Amino acid sequence: MTELMNALVLTGYGGPEKLIYTQVSKPVPQKGEVLIKVGACSVNNTDLNTRTGWYAASESFQSILQDRTKNNIDTSTSWQQAGIQFPRIQGADIAGKVVEIGDGVEPGIINHRVIVDPWIRSGQLAEYKYIGSEINGGFAEYAVVPASNIYPINSSLSDAELATFPCAYSTAENLLTKARVSAEDTVLIMGASGGVGSAAIQLGKIRGATIIAVVGSKKENFVRELGADYVYDRDEELASNLLQHQISVGVDVVGGDYFNIIFKSLEIGGRYASSGAIAGPMVDLDLRDLIYKDLEMIGATRLESEVFQRLVRYLEKGLLKPLVAKVFPLEEINEAQKFFQGKNFSGKVVIEI
Helix, strand or coil: CCCEEEEEEECCCCCHHHEEEEEEECCCCCCCEEEEEEEEEECCHHHHHHHHCCCCCCCCHHHHHHHHHHHCEECCCCCCCCCEECCECCCCEEEEEEEEECCCCCHHHCCCEEEECCEECCCCHHHCEEECCCECCCCECEEEEEHHHEEECCCCCCHHHHCCCHHHHHHHHHHHHHCCCCCCCEEEEECCCCHHHHHHHHHHHHCCCEEEEEECCCCHHHHHHHCCCEEEECCCCHHHHHCCCCEEEEEECCCCCHHHHHHHHEEEEEEEEECCCCCCCCCCCCHHHHHHCCCEEEECCCCCHHHHHHHHHHHHCCCCCCCEEEEEEHHHHHHHHHHHHHCCCCCEEEEEC
């Protein structure tokens, strides 16, 4: 008889009604894979972006969506423009315990607590996959992942705390890596109180950089406590305030109208790195800023395993602070995502399984 587990299943593109809390078959690890009893898994923007079809760069998305989802598959509305197949279990930030292994996996890993690198790397960049997007993720009692993606953790941190790290902190470390941030840099972080932004503050300080944090109202103390050297409210004379700084790197997860403020604040030879656009993906770019200031624009999505390994080393040394804003049970995912979308918090929203 097939063993069942509780899971949150995304059944198609649309609103919260597309998320169904139900029972599905418990997965079985195949060769080179492990089965994890999930303890916790965080909510991320990519969960909502996938559900709503946000990644489709087309004004005609709705008409395309109606045609392509008839067969429960779409070929243009995932982050990599390679298709999402439904039903899908989302959730990239897995923390839990290995309870079963497939052939070829070292038996000593059984019963170890682990966190999971959500990037499945295979060949060229275009072939990379993401847990919770191209393969099932952690919004379930159990998840199967490649053994190469797990990292044993000996830590006093709870599963909920550990689940704050994989997606947000690896994204932030990837941004800083691709932007070549060092102790010589002054780094402007837009959206500094969110999951990626707050991680970037901590990781930037590890590199010795000077950090300028831009946040919403009433979040200034939060980022100061994380180590930000300068803090500005994004709604108060931001452009003029930034003029007093020589900013070499802009780290952006916000986009929208703030793009130009960041881009124009960069010094000659500066670098702009982005991994998100929660305020909107469409921006105005004056090519004269790019050309005559010799600026670099860097997109930072896919990351190499060394980036995640470096993150794990920081974590094991106690250099990183888990930032849990609120915890919800899996069956309350709609409430969790509503809270997440409100952005009236700092840190990460976590689902306990």
